[in-house]
Amino acid sequence: MTQVSGFRSWCLGVTLPLILAAALHQGFATVAPPTAQTTVAPQKDPERPDRGTYRLNGTNGTACLLANMGLQLNMSFVFQEKVVEYVVNIQPNVTKASGSCEQERAVLLLTTDGEKTNLSFVFILNSTSTKYHLSEVSLNATLPDVKDPLSVRNSSVDFLPGTMGHSYMCREQQTMIVSQNFSINAFQVQVQPFGLKGDQFGAAEECQLDEDDMLIPIIVGAALAGLVLVVLLAYLIGRKRSHAGYQTI
Numbered sequence: 536m537t538q539v540s541g542f543r544s545w546c547l548g549v550t551l552p553l554i555l556a557a558a559l560h561q562g563f564a565t566v567a568p569p570t571a572q573t574t575v576a577p578q579k580d581p582e583r584p585d586r587g588t589y590r591l592n593g594t595n596g597t598a599c600l601l602a603n604m605g606l607q608l609n610m611s612f613v614f615q616e617k618v619v620e621y622v623v624n625i626q627p628n629v630t631k632a633s634g635s636c637e638q639e640r641a642v643l644l645l646t647t648d649g650e651k652t653n654l655s656f657v658f659i660l661n662s663t664s665t666k667y668h669l670s671e672v673s674l675n676a677t678l679p680d681v682k683d684p685l686s687v688r689n690s691s692v693d694f695l696p697g698t699m700g701h702s703y704m705c706r707e708q709q710t711m712i713v714s715q716n717f718s719i720n721a722f723q724v725q726v727q728p729f730g731l732k733g734d735q736f737g738a739a740e741e742c743q744l745d746e747d748d749m750l751i752p753i754i755v756g757a758a759l760a761g762l763v764l765v766v767l768l769a770y771l772i773g774r775k776r777s778h779a780g781y782q783t784i
Contacts (some may be wrong), residue, residue: 572593581607586723587627589643590734591634598734599636600643600658605722608654608674612716621678625654638662641728651677657690658728665699667729672713687717697740700730705742759784 542599584605593599604624611618630647639660646653657671693713697703704725711719727736 541583549649581622583607584624584720584722585627587630589627589630589632591632591636591641591643592617592686593636598731600634600641600726600728601731601734601736602643602724602726602728604724604726606645606654607718607720607722608652608676608711609718610674610676610678610685610716611676611692612685614680615779623652629711636728639688658695660699660729666696667699668696669694669711672711672719674713674717685717689713695724695726697727700732700737702727702736702739705744707742707744709742709744 584607586603586605589600589602589604590598591600608623608625610621610623612621613619625645625647628646632643632645634642634644634655639662641658641660643656643658644653645655652672653675655673656668656669657672657673660667661672669692671688671690672692672694675684675686677684692713693704693710695703702725705721706723709721709724711721713719724741724742725736730737
């Protein structure tokens with residue numbers, strides 16, 4: 536009876552890490568953008584955005600910035616004294632990429648929907664540490680039923696970090712919160728604003744979300760393997776004792 540009680544305790548000890556691992560995976564999936572206190576039902580959310588390829592050329596004609604990513608804009612605005620949530624995908628086939636590349640600053644401007652939406656990304660390179668990141672995001676968008684365009688600018692963000700000569704990569708969906716009324720869902724991102732050699736990305740540096748996503752299955756698999764091993768050992772020990780109980784008289 537003691538063995539059975541101990542075995543049940545062990546199983547509980549193994550099951551709890553599995554539950555915690557699943558909860559951890561769910562928590563790392565994304566960071567939800569802030570919601571307003573008073574809202575009306577948003578329009579039907581669009582499907583996952585298409586992944587676009589955006590390129591800027593330097594003075595020598597070769598690429599100075601490359602970006603592959605799917606972008607979804609989450610915006611909110613006041614309409615008839617209520618806050619409306621508006622979600623729209625950036626469609627690569629009707630989006631124009633422009634901007635500039637400097638030694639320590641690169642700007643990618645995406646213009647879409649007949650110039651009704653202008654989305655700007657500013658990357659900064661620290662020449663001492665050779666590290667770069669997305670430091671500024673701005674949006675100017677004309678929304679339906681709204682008289683004045685939505686204008687947002689945040690010059691103190693810190694997203695998409697990388698190293699000179701390497702690209703930043705993140706397969707998991709990530710949410711970049713720019714302001715209370717604007718955030719960006721980014722899908723399958725690979726971007727490199729500095730240190731390109733030719734027209735190809737440098738070696739990829741994967742994001743924390745991808746690393747966590749790989750770690751969870753390892754933890755779960757190890758716990759399951761341990762559970763199977765203990766069950767097998769318990770079975771073999773029980774069988775051996777059962778045979779030992781039958782002695783020849």
